[in-house]
Amino acid sequence: MCALIEAVQTWPAPDWSLPWNAPFAVDGAVVRSACERGVPLPQALTQRIGTLGPRFVPQADLPEGTAYEQFIFETGSVPTREGLHDFFNGLCWMRFPATKRLLNRLQAAEIRKAGVGQVRGPVRDAITLFDENAVLLQAPDVLWDALAAREWAHLFGELRPLWAQARLVLFGHALLEKLVKPYKSITGHVYRAPVPLGLGDDLAAWDAWLAGRLSATGLGEKPFTPLPVLGVPGWWAGNEKADFYADAGVFRPQRLPGEVRSPSAG
Incomplete structure (x- = not known):
């Protein structure tokens, strides 16, 4: 338990007053507070989301060889690691439960059609991009x-x-x-x-x-x-x-027709 509390305390603390965090501030503060008291992140998220969303379970519950998205679709449970990435994923499930479920169904349908494979394909890539960014x-x-x-x-x-x-x-x-x-x-x-x-x-x-x-x-x-x-x-x-x-390295102009850029360009 002490090790878990210490791990949470090493996470950078989000500044809930910043505008991009505002939609998640109330839920985020409650979940982080629970974690700081020793509640595992999956349990804290599940308690907070209630009937709105899925159960959050430890990452260890994901069987080896099973796709993350397929597991969520089949079990209604989201494998969750202790850390900020999955912390914010849980908060997004709280704000957008219907959309998150839809994205998961679309991912599962693509997996059924083409399998997991080493290459996701354009649709799965786009779904992942939407979910992440x-x-x-x-x-x-x-x-x-x-x-x-x-x-x-x-x-x-x-x-x-x-x-x-x-x-x-x-x-x-x-x-x-x-x-x-x-x-x-x-x-x-x-x-x-x-x-x-x-x-x-x-x-x-x-x-x-x-x-x-x-x-x-x-x-x-x-x-x-x-x-x-x-x-x-x-x-x-x-x-x-x-x-x-x-700063043109950040605020890049629109590409012109036929223009070829380096792979690092956005």
Whole structure:
């Protein structure tokens, strides 16, 4: 028990006051507090999520040779390691249970068709990318147009006041984990479907909307647009400086037709 408590205390503590953590702050604080009292992370997550979601079980419960996604689909249990990555995964299950279940069903269907294999294939890759790194955006059309064109100076310059009308929510748990120790180049993948303005800030409604529109075919088309998330106005003090967005290594321009970039380019 003492070893477990000591391990939790070595996790970097998320700053729940930061805007990207806000949707997860209440649940996150409760779960982390339980872990600091010696409750294993799978148990703490299961207690907090209640009937909304799956059971969380120790990673050791995943049989050798069984795909993680297939195990979740067949048992309704999520293998969970002690650490921030799976901590945030559990919090995302709390905010987006219908969408997480859908993504799991899509993964299981792809496994049934093609097996696990060493190569996931485009659909499974896209599902994984969504699960790990997706960003949801609710914003006026003019912001969407500038984002899609990667017109960074326009998006965060002339259009900066319009960000007060936007809402950005991180879905990807790996993205949330990275932001525990923020750095400028952290980039999320914005799902290229605007969250309807009529849904307001009700994340349960966002979850239902998202679960009703995602499909294997649509995800296989890679419907994502990159966004260095710390460029969002109000999210990071450094982006108030005029030269913040001049870093072309982070805020990369849109590719021109026929342009070939190095494999490291985004």
